[in-house]
Amino acid sequence: MNPQNLGKHFKHAVPSRAHRIALVWATMLGVALLIALPLSLGKRSTAPGTAQAISLANAAGTINSSGNAGAEIAAPASAASSPAAPSPAAPSPTHASTVPAAPKVVKAPAKPVAPAAxxxxxxxxxxxxxxxxxxxxxxxxxxxxxxxxxxxxxxxxxxxxxxxxxxxxxxxxxxxxxxxxxxxxxxxxxxxxxxxxxxxxxxxxxxxxxxxxxxxxxxxxxxxxxxxxxxxxxxxxxxxxxxxxxxxxxxxxxxxxxxxxxxxxxxxxxxxxxxxxxxxxxx
CATH class of the missing domain: 3.90.70.10 (Cysteine proteinases)
Structure with missing residues (x-):
């Protein structure tokens, strides 16, 4: 079936403009899910649902830019990445406590003893x-x-x-x-x-x-x-x-x-x- 016949087919199948917009939205949502599923299986996002939300936002933006959708649908904010826990400061090296040397005692010179005579x-x-x-x-x-x-x-x-x-x-x-x-x-x-x-x-x-x-x-x-x-x-x-x-x-x-x-x-x-x-x- 060529594109012109496909368009006519959709035109006859969906007689109203509102139905056509809904159909387009459903189609884009399905495509987005098909794209996001392999990616999520290959590598999990740190914030679940982030890839799907981005795909939906892109689809909504495309619809809005074509004038077929009413209001732009904002993509939900992605979950902020959890701040990395600060690595514990390396403990300062423990120095073995040194015992100060005892002060040297200087003895006074012995007083000369006087002779008995x-x-x-x-x-x-x-x-x-x-x-x-x-x-x-x-x-x-x-x-x-x-x-x-x-x-x-x-x-x-x-x-x-x-x-x-x-x-x-x-x-x-x-x-x-x-x-x-x-x-x-x-x-x-x-x-x-x-x-x-x-x-x-x-x-x-x-x-x-x-x-x-x-x-x-x-x-x-x-x-x-x-x-x-x-x-x-x-x-x-x-x-x-x-x-x-x-x-x-x-x-x-x-x-x-x-x-x-x-x-x-x-x-x-x-x-x-x-x-x-x-x-x-x-x-």
Whole structure:
């Protein structure tokens, strides 16, 4: 049957225009289904019905553009593809926790232990007059470290007069000046006799000074007895040098510039502490 006869056949079979439009729509729908079916079998769409909806929309558009269909039929929106689930972030590499090394402990150098007994080399010298016991004792104590100047030079620096040298504070200042140090300090024993604490302090100070090579100067008054039984009396006051110790400082070695009875002698630290009552010493 040729196309012209087919048209006549449809014209006689479908007498009204509305019936013809319906027939065309049905025909196109069938064609669309036949096309979409193999495609859906070969590869499934992620959104079911998408291919059919597109085919129907195309058919409707064709009918509308030819003027045979009334209103354009919009194709249903295709289902939005599900957003891909975000891939989990790669876990950051786990670093093995490192235990910090323990800080290095630097030990302080061990404090040298003072010997149980020590005597210093010094330059003994008698005082050149009755009131130079201070300069003479200061010179002997300084001679353990330096070549000390004359008694006159030291007396002038300390302000010594015919009344003597004022106090142990003056011998301390001069010893530091002569030796270029700040080692020496002054310790006073204000009472007429020393307390136990002051005796212990004298023992510690004598050991500290002499074990480090520094002579000590003591300002005494009154009388005291040495370990040999010798008796020493200076009611107006006097200065002596301490140039050694024994028995861990319980006994001290004294250089006396007055030279009464002996130039040097040993005495207990307790007796020396009491002998300095109301006075003091440089160590």
């Amino acid at each position: 020590k005597d210093l080399k010094f330059d003994f010298e008698y005082q050149i007059n009755g009131y130079y016991c201070g300069p003479a004792s200061t010179r002997m104590a300084a001679s353990t470290k330096i070549a000390a100047p004359s008694q006159d030079t030291i007396a002038m620096a300390m302000g010594t007069t015919t009344a003597g040298t004022n106090s142990a504070a003056d011998t301390t200042a001069e010893l530091n000046r002569l030796e270029g140090t700040s080692f020496y300090h002054t310790t006073f024993i204000p009472g007429s006799s020393a307390t136990s604490a002051e005796m212990d302090q004298l023992q510690a100070n004598v050991v500290h000074a002499i074990s480090n090579g520094y002579g000590v100067v003591a300002n005494i008054v009154g009388s005291a007895q040495d370990l040999s039984g010798g008796y020493h009396e200076y009611d107006g006051g006097h200065y002596i040098a301490v140039i050694g110790y024994s028995d861990n400082g319980r006994d001290v070695h004294i250089a006396d510039p007055a030279g009464e009875g002996a130039d040097t002698y040993w005495m207990t630290t307790i007796d020396l502490a009491n002998w300095m009552g109301t006075r003091g010493y440089s160590s």
